[in-house]
Each structure stands twice: as C-alpha cells, then as structure tokens.
Amino acid sequence: MDKRLIFEKSEDGRENKLVNPPDIPLIPPESIIPKELLREDLPLPSLGELDVVRHYTNLSRLNFSVDTNFYPLGSCTMKYNPKVNEDIAKLKSFTHLHPYQPENYIQGALKVLYELEKFLCLLTGMARFSFQPPAGASGEFTGMMIIKAYHKLRKEKRYKVIIPDSSHGTNPATASMCGYKTVVVPSTKEGLVDIDNLRKLVDEETSAMMLTNPNTLGLFEERILDISEIVHSKGALLYYDGANFNALLGITKPSLMGFDVIHLNLHKTFSTPHGSGGPGAAGVGVKDELKEFLPVPLVDTKNGRYYFNYKLKNSIGKVKAFYGNFTVLVRACAYILRLGEEGLKRVAQHSVLNANYLREKLKDTYKLASSNRCMHEVVLSCVWQKEKGVKAVDIAKRLIDFGIHPPTMYFPLIVKEALMIEPTETESKSTLDYFIQIMKQINDEVNSSPDNFKNYPLTTPVRRVDETYAARFPDIRWKKSGV
Amino acid sequence: MDNLLFSKTHEWVKIDNDIGWVGVSNYAQSELGDIVYVELPKVGDEFTQFSKFATLESTKAVAEVYLPLSGTILEINKELVNNPQWINESPYEKGWLVKIKIKDFKDKDNLLNEDSYREFIEKEKENI
Numbered sequence: 001m002d003k004r005l006i007f008e009k010s011e012d013g014r015e016n017k018l019v020n021p022p023d024i025p026l027i028p029p030e031s032i033i034p035k036e037l038l039r040e041d042l043p044l045p046s047l048g049e050l051d052v053v054r055h056y057t058n059l060s061r062l063n064f065s066v067d068t069n070f071y072p073l074g075s076c077t078m079k080y081n082p083k084v085n086e087d088i089a090k091l092k093s094f095t096h097l098h099p100y101q102p103e104n105y106i107q108g109a110l111k112v113l114y115e116l117e118k119f120l121c122l123l124t125g126m127a128r129f130s131f132q133p134p135a136g137a138s139g140e141f142t143g144m145m146i147i148k149a150y151h152k153l154r155k156e157k158r159y160k161v162i163i164p165d166s167s168h169g170t171n172p173a174t175a176s177m178c179g180y181k182t183v184v185v186p187s188t189k190e191g192l193v194d195i196d197n198l199r200k201l202v203d204e205e206t207s208a209m210m211l212t213n214p215n216t217l218g219l220f221e222e223r224i225l226d227i228s229e230i231v232h233s234k235g236a237l238l239y240y241d242g243a244n245f246n247a248l249l250g251i252t253k254p255s256l257m258g259f260d261v262i263h264l265n266l267h268k269t270f271s272t273p274h275g276s277g278g279p280g281a282a283g284v285g286v287k288d289e290l291k292e293f294l295p296v297p298l299v300d301t302k303n304g305r306y307y308f309n310y311k312l313k314n315s316i317g318k319v320k321a322f323y324g325n326f327t328v329l330v331r332a333c334a335y336i337l338r339l340g341e342e343g344l345k346r347v348a349q350h351s352v353l354n355a356n357y358l359r360e361k362l363k364d365t366y367k368l369a370s371s372n373r374c375m376h377e378v379v380l381s382c383v384w385q386k387e388k389g390v391k392a393v394d395i396a397k398r399l400i401d402f403g404i405h406p407p408t409m410y411f412p413l414i415v416k417e418a419l420m421i422e423p424t425e426t427e428s429k430s431t432l433d434y435f436i437q438i439m440k441q442i443n444d445e446v447n448s449s450p451d452n453f454k455n456y457p458l459t460t461p462v463r464r465v466d467e468t469y470a471a472r473f474p475d476i477r478w479k480k481s482g483v
Numbered sequence: 484m485d486n487l488l489f490s491k492t493h494e495w496v497k498i499d500n501d502i503g504w505v506g507v508s509n510y511a512q513s514e515l516g517d518i519v520y521v522e523l524p525k526v527g528d529e530f531t532q533f534s535k536f537a538t539l540e541s542t543k544a545v546a547e548v549y550l551p552l553s554g555t556i557l558e559i560n561k562e563l564v565n566n567p568q569w570i571n572e573s574p575y576e577k578g579w580l581v582k583i584k585i586k587d588f589k590d591k592d593n594l595l596n597e598d599s600y601r602e603f604i605e606k607e608k609e610n611i
Contacts, residue, residue, distance in 0.1 A: 169545075393543075410543040416514075467542045471519035472567065 001461055006055050007478055010045035043480060062461065064405060066273070070431050074377050074408035074420025075168065075216060077246050077268035078275065079351075084338060085271060085331040094330055099322040103307050110306035113299045113323065116283075116333040123344070124262060125255025126285030130294045131266075131324040136243060138319065139263030139282025140174040140210075145316045146261055146286060146293040147208045147237050148178055153314060156235065158207035164193050166217055166412045168243060171210045180207060187414055191217040191370040195226055202234050212241040213257065214248075214375035216412040216420070218355060228258025237261060245269050246424070247352055247376035250345030260287050270332035281328035295319050350425035351376040354432060358423055361436045365443045369415040377422035381415050390446045392417040394453035397464060398445070401457045402438045487575070488591060489600035490533065490551040495575065496594070498585065503552055506579040507539070507570065510604050515541040518567040523559040523580060530554065532590045537580055539570065552590040554583035 002009075029038060047055070065071070071078040088094075097109055117129045133139040144161070151158050160183050161175035172182040183206075185198050192215070202209070209231045213221045221227065231238045240254045240262035246269045248254075254262045266281040267274040274280060286294060296315045297308035339347065352375050359368065359378040369379035382392040396406030396419065408420040423432060445452065455464060487495045493511035497504045512518065520540035530536045530550040537548040559581050563569060570578035595603060 413544055468517035468519060468568075471517075471540075471542055 001058060003461060005478060006047065006052070007043075007045045007480070009051060009055065010047060012046055014048045014051065015046040016049055065275075069403050069405060070423075070427065070435060071405040072407050072421045072423050072427075072435070073275075073405055074218075074379070074411070074422045075243055076275065076408070077243075077265070077376075077422060077424060078405075079246075079268075079271060079424040080426035081271040081273045081331070082335065082338065085334045088334045089327040089330045094327060097326075103305070107306055109326070110299050110308075112330055112333050114301065114306055116329055116336070117299065119333070119336045120264065120283050120285060123249065123253065124264070124285050125253035126262060127288040128291040128294060128298065129283045129285045130298065130319075131281060131283050131329050132295045132318065132320045133263070133282040133284060134320055134325050135278065135280035136263065136265040136268075136282050137170040137174065138280075139265070139284050140170055140239075140241065141177055142282070142284045142295060142316070142319050143239055143261040143263050143286075144174050144178045144180075144208065144210075145319075146284070146290060147239065148180075149293050149314060149316050150237065150290060151207055158205055158236065160203075160206045162198065162201055162206060162209040162231075162236075164211065164215065165414050166191065166215050167210065167212060168216060168241060171212075171241060175210065185209075187217075190372050191215070191219050191414070192221055192223065192372075193227055195223055195230070198227065199230050202230050202236060204234055206231070206234055206236040208237045208239050208261075210239040210241055211259075212243055213254075214244045214377075216244075217370050217379050217415070218244075218247075218374035218377035218420075218422075219370055219372050220247075220375055224257045232258065242269070244376060247348055249348040250341055251348050254285075255287065261285070261290060266332040267328050271335045272328045272331045279325050279328055281325040281332070283332075297323075347425045348376070351423075354423040354425060354427055355421070357429075357432055358421060358436065362439055365440055366419070369418065376424075377420060379412065379415055380419045380421065382417035382419060385443065385446045386417050388446050389450045390453045392419050394456065395419065395442055395446075398442050398453065398456040399438065401459045404435060404438060487597060488551065488594040489597070489603075490549065490594055491603060492533070492549045493604075494549060494551045496551040498591075501585050502557070503554060503583045503585050504579050505551060505581050505583060506574055507548060508600070509574050511546075512571050512574045512578070515539060515546055516543045517541055518570045521563045521567050521570070521580075523561075523563070524556050526556050526559060528556045529586075530556075532587075532593065539567075548580065550581075550583070551594055552583065553586040555586070556581050557584050558582040 066078050066080055093108060097106055103110065113131060120129050121127065130142065133142045159181055161180040162183050162185055163171045163175065164187060165184050166187050175182045183201055185201055186194050188194050211221065211227065213224060215221055228238055237260040238258050240259035242262055242264040245264055262285045264283045266272070266283055267279065272279065292313040293316055294312060295318055296310045296312050299306055300309040336344065355374050355376050355378045359374050362380060366380040367383055369381050382395055385395060392409050396409050399406050410418055411420055412418060457463065487497050489495050489508060493508045495506055495508050518539050518541050522538040524536050530553065532551070532553045533549045535547045536550045539546045539548060560579050572578065
C-alpha cells in the first residue's frame, strides 16, 4: 500500500477546478483581518477527485474496530454497539434539533433525557443524574466538585481524597484538579483494598474515597460495606467510578454498597462506538441529599410537560455547554429500552462468564494476577514469559498479527507485565476459543523462538515502531519538505 | 555503588557530609523501561523524607519519585531533560536526579544498605 500522506501525493495541475467562483462581492481579506493573521499561501495538496477517493478509502480499510475484530481492551468495555442505536440516534428529529429551541418544540428530546435518568436511577439506586459531562473523567470531576461543594456548605475543612493503588489514573488526577491531596491506600495480596490500612488513613480531614467496583483487577471489593462504614464514620463520602459497572448491571446497585456519588461511562456500558477520544458521555448520579448540588439544568415535568429546571439551590454550575453529548444519551436510552431489565442482567452475567472462561483456560499458561475469581475482566501477568526475554508488550504486538486488538498493557500498575483482558458479553464462545488458542500458540513461540518477538507485528502496514524514540522526540506535525 | 543507601520505593542516596546525591536504582529503571520524560523540582524546594519530589515517565507508565531523606534541593540534573535515557544507561552516575542538603541524619535509619536492598527486591520479585 502507498503509505504517503495526502500532501506528499500532491501533483501540480491535478486539482479540481470545478468549484465555481463565489457569486457575492469579494472583500479584500486585509480589510477585515489583522495583517499578522494573514498568510501568503495556503499549501493545500493538489489532487484529482479519484486520487482523494482512493486515498481515504484505503485509509478507511486500515481501521481496526469492534465491527471488524476482537477488541479485548481491558477497562474500556469495547462491546459491540448494536446498529439499531445508530439508526435511532440518526433520526432527523434528533439530529436537526438546535439547543436553543424552545422547550415546547423539543418535548421528545426532553422525554429521552427524563426517561434515561429514570432508568439509570433504577439501575443504580441514585436519586438524580446529570448528563452534562462529555466523558468519564469529566464525570469524575463533576462528581468530586459536588462532594467538595457539599463539605464547603457544611463549613468543613477536608483536604484529602483516598484512592486505592489499583485505581485508574483519572482518579488521582481528578482529586488534584479539585484541589485535593491524594492519599493512596495499598491493596492486599489478593488485590483488594487493605481494610486495616484504610481504617488508619480515613480521618476528619478526609473528603472522600474514590473506588472502582469491580476494581481494575476485575475483582469485586467484597468488603465494600466495611469500606463504606469506615469512610462514612468520619463524615467522608464514597465516590463510585463506574468504569466497570458493566459487571453489575441489574445484579446490584451502587446505592446498596453505600456510594453517595457515582459516574457511569454511558458510551462504554451503554454502547456508543468509542475509543481514541470519543464521543463520550458520563451520567453523574447522586443520592437524594446531594441532588441540589448537580449541574443545571435538569429535566423535570410539570402538568405533563417537560422543562429545564435551573432552580437547584446549591448547584455547582455548568460543566459543559448545553446538555451534554445528546446523541450518546439517545443511544444509551435505546440500548436500555431494547434489552430491558432482564437483558441488562444477562449483559452482566455474560461479561463475567466470558472473562472467567478466559481466566480458567489461560491460568496455566499465563500467571494470574490474583487467585480470586474475576468479574468482567481478567488480569494476566507475563512474568513467566519475561524470564525468557519476552515482555507483555511483545505479546501484545504479536496478537495484532492474528487479528486481535492488544489488551490493555502494564495496567493496573501494581501488577508486573500486566495484560488486562475484557472480552465483554458480546463475544461468542468460538471467538473466545480462538483467542485462547492464539494466546497458547504465542506462549509456544515464546519457548521456541523468543528472539523473533522483537520484530512483531509482521502483518501491519507500519511494523514495530520505536515507541521510546517517538516519546522522546515527538514529531506530530507534517511539514513541507525543505522548509 | 559505594556507600549507597536505598529506600523501599527504589531511590538511592549517596551521602557526603551533609550533602546527598539522589537517583533511582538500577532495578527501578529496568522495571520502568525506557524513560522518556523527567520532571524535577526547583532548587530551594524543601521536602520531608519519602515525599514526592520528581516524576519519571516511561513508555509504560508515569512513576513518582520520593526523596529518601528530608532536605532542601541544592542542584538538579538539568541535563536529564534532554537526555532522559541516562537514567536507564547510568542510574548511579550520569542519571542522578538531585543534590540535596540533608536536614536530619536520623532519617538514615529508615533506609536500607545495599545488601538488605538486594534482599528486599528479591522478595518483591516473588509478589506480583
């Protein structure tokens, strides 16, 4: 395949001259734009229509997605996103809306937001949700700002946030962004929160504990009620990072575990095609006593009409323009309606079953990060392979040659040579069996020809890249040669 | 490697009167992999023992580095900004991170000598 950039394919005289000159009077740019913002030339590539079509068609054929291949990227819930969601999100009655339209003309859209909120309240036990945050990390930030506002209103000075050493990196980042000091609670050998240690760390200066359950090792925090008791006994709140909510859908609720504020990654758990930057949407849910702190507006009803409610006494304000990534919310609502309560429960059951199937079949080939049974994802450690000189990253690269997206690597940080595998519920047994077979075959290759692993992958248009060089000397902008 | 003391978080300190040179151990650099970015404190910053004073970024992860002794930063290894690979190539010499004025020598009791540090990492290798 021709790997040149479109700029490098440019040939003088190939450009399309069919664009008509404008039929309105031309204004000299100098008369309206400051001189320093004007450029002499605009070096757009010169190509014919066919050149452009071929260029982008070929690029699109390199796409790797859930729609083409198995994508067991741990913690990302790369499940299949049913196409019916796309059809519904593409309805003109949604896509042609303008956020400034009066409430009377957008009753249907408001109903979607209202109903979605009710569904999520049922699934989580929370009292109310805001859908403004456009991503999981933004949801965390919103949730923690609510906790901060809550303590501030009570005139309490609390500056610490407790976070397990297995947490997603976004948790300590969120705490820092909210002006908190992060205090790390270590994990036990099994990979769960060390309760005795937690008891020593939580005090009257603790604002909250942020927790993912199941945690990033794919383990259910069995002592969650003890954790909740310890945190609340000192007046702190418990924050639920909903990254792994897929494992609990319809089985249990964060409210039953004592969580006060939660976020759900709607694009993950509730199926919007995502990855590499979006689009995302987080629902931030709170218990009844915190609902006045949510961002405005919420959608409420009065005399059978839906309306935007801006009257929240202690609202932290807006966290994004308008009402969030609306069509992601439409997809989430469609997904929930299509599956129903029973269907959602099966999602959780199958995601856990699939991960445990992989765990059981691979446990003699790759070292398990924990002896506990897992939930929706399983973490393997490639330490046995590393003794032979093959690292987790090398194994991940080899998987690409077999048409499998590499799992999350080197995370959670507390596991050496980690491969974090989340098959999701949408994969069939035959796909899982193929993955198992390839993982075993790769281990055979580690034993027979470890030196070859430096060269993998073999089948991609761009082979092994020098990641170290790229990170040390990033070159991320195309420049015209010779300039 | 003469007269180095180690922390359980894999930093080393070499003491010369009230001055200490600080870096990360060979084990730490090999576990982190290729270092691509280094964030160092400012000269004059003060830190207590085992508090975070620097950040190392490798192709795998971002790691925090903790000061093995309480003290004030006298000098930072500015060369590392353009040569982060020195931490991998020469963790005990060219890859030093900071020079500090030691505040309290009693802090030394919380550190390990070379032999105990070696035992400590052997044990750590068994746990994953």
